[in-house]
Amino acid sequence: MAKAKLEYIWLDGSEPTQGLRSKTKIVKDFSGKLEDCDMWSFDGSSTNQAPGGSSDCLLKPVFICPDPGRKNAYLVMTEVLNADGTPHVTNGRATIDDADDDFWFGFEQEYFLWDPETELPLGFPANGYPRPQGPYYCSVGAKNAYGRNIVEEHLDLCLDAGLNVEGINAEVAAGQWEFQIFAKGAAEAGDQIWVARYLMERTAEAYGVAVNWHCKPLKGDWNGSGMHANFSNTALRTANSKAFFEKVCNAFAPAEIIKAHIAVYGADNHLRLTGLHETQSIDKFSFGVSDRGASIRIPVYTVDHDWSGYLEDRRPNSAADPYKVAARIIKTVKPVS
Numbered sequence: 001m002a003k004a005k006l007e008y009i010w011l012d013g014s015e016p017t018q019g020l021r022s023k024t025k026i027v028k029d030f031s032g033k034l035e036d037c038d039m040w041s042f043d044g045s046s047t048n049q050a051p052g053g054s055s056d057c058l059l060k061p062v063f064i065c066p067d068p069g070r071k072n073a074y075l076v077m078t079e080v081l082n083a084d085g086t087p088h089v090t091n092g093r094a095t096i097d098d099a100d101d102d103f104w105f106g107f108e109q110e111y112f113l114w115d116p117e118t119e120l121p122l123g124f125p126a127n128g129y130p131r132p133q134g135p136y137y138c139s140v141g142a143k144n145a146y147g148r149n150i151v152e153e154h155l156d157l158c159l160d161a162g163l164n165v166e167g168i169n170a171e172v173a174a175g176q177w178e179f180q181i182f183a184k185g186a187a188e189a190g191d192q193i194w195v196a197r198y199l200m201e202r203t204a205e206a207y208g209v210a211v212n213w214h215c216k217p218l219k220g221d222w223n224g225s226g227m228h229a230n231f232s233n234t235a236l237r238t239a240n241s242k243a244f245f246e247k248v249c250n251a252f253a254p255a256e257i258i259k260a261h262i263a264v265y266g267a268d269n270h271l272r273l274t275g276l277h278e279t280q281s282i283d284k285f286s287f288g289v290s291d292r293g294a295s296i297r298i299p300v301y302t303v304d305h306d307w308s309g310y311l312e313d314r315r316p317n318s319a320a321d322p323y324k325v326a327a328r329i330i331k332t333v334k335p336v337s
């Protein structure tokens with residue numbers, strides 16, 4: 001049997017935004033199953049995760065899928081453990097309290113395809129600006145949509161890998177795109193977002209294009225990038241009660257809870273949550289039906305289904321860690337449901 005390539009992926013200790021790292025393990029006669037993926041280790045002193053004197057950190061496999069971009073290959077998402085087997089302080093996945101996978105998450109991941117030489121989005125001239133935003137959202141044609149070849153290749157890779165991508169669209173700014181991923185289970189939703197981000201980085205890399213995950217890479221009248229978190233648990237999905245949805249939304253309202261959420265909703269979010277460009281201000285909290293200027297939007301789907309369904313927290317940004325976002329939402333929602 002051919003030797004298999006297993007790409008072990010993990011999150012490093014970069015601050016304030018953790019980055020993707022990965023390395024390849026060659027395994028003989030590999031079954032393709034998660035339980036047959038061995039633990040591995042890496043040099044944590046090179047990733048801001050350990051001191052040089054005792055540098056080993058452990059990689060615990062948590063999610064596996066085929067890697068359609070390589071021969072005989074798999075992508076293995078891992079979480080980082082200390083040498084003694086306890087979760088590393090950078091391990092957001094370990095903080096998720098959803099053992100029974102009651103929480104479903106759909107993340108809308110926005111990002112910019114970015115020219116590493118001009119430090120501008122694809123579609124931006126090296127000097128000056130393209131036409132103002134308006135025509136780019138869900139656009140077609142060489143004057144408005146930039147980088148579609150990369151986006152399409154990424155979508156096919158994700159689908160062939162078995163990731164549950166639910167859609168893609170060109171976004172409001174030039175060179176800005178979105179993909180949506182949904183999973184039943186908070187940890188798995190995070191796993192799939194991280195693997196999809198990895199595949200996006202690798203796909204764009206082959207074209208000499210970078211991916212800019214920052215929430216506000218362009219100053220001025222250009223949309224920032226979010227990662228709206230759509231979520232539900234059994235209680236929300238079967239509520240049949242407007243009052244219950246309002247109770248859950250109100251659990252997000254106290255000042256210290258707003259602070260705790262913003263703390264894990266991605267770096268520099270004050271640059272994006274300004275009250276403009278379909279956002280609520282970072283220091284305010286509001287919710288409303290179909291309200292894209294609210295912190296939490298109650299989708300019309302939920303109202304149309306007699307107040308059973310899901311909610312959308314619009315505040316998490318494109319560079320947020322979906323594990324930490326999900327963990328925090330669950331912490332707020334569980335006690336009231």
Ligand code: ADP
Nearest residue numbers: 104105106107108180181182230231232309310
């Ligand atoms: P919009 O751009 O209008 O905010 P999208 O269609 O881009 O909406 O994203 C909506 C997301 O909501 C999708 O990722 C979808 O999977 C997710 N979603 C739908 N139903 C639920 C649910 N019951 N629980 C959690 N997420 C859900």
Ligand code: MN
Nearest residue numbers: 108178180228
């Ligand atoms: Mn969307």
Ligand code: MN
Nearest residue numbers: 108110171178
């Ligand atoms: Mn969007």
Ligand code: MN
Nearest residue numbers: 108228312314
């Ligand atoms: Mn949305």
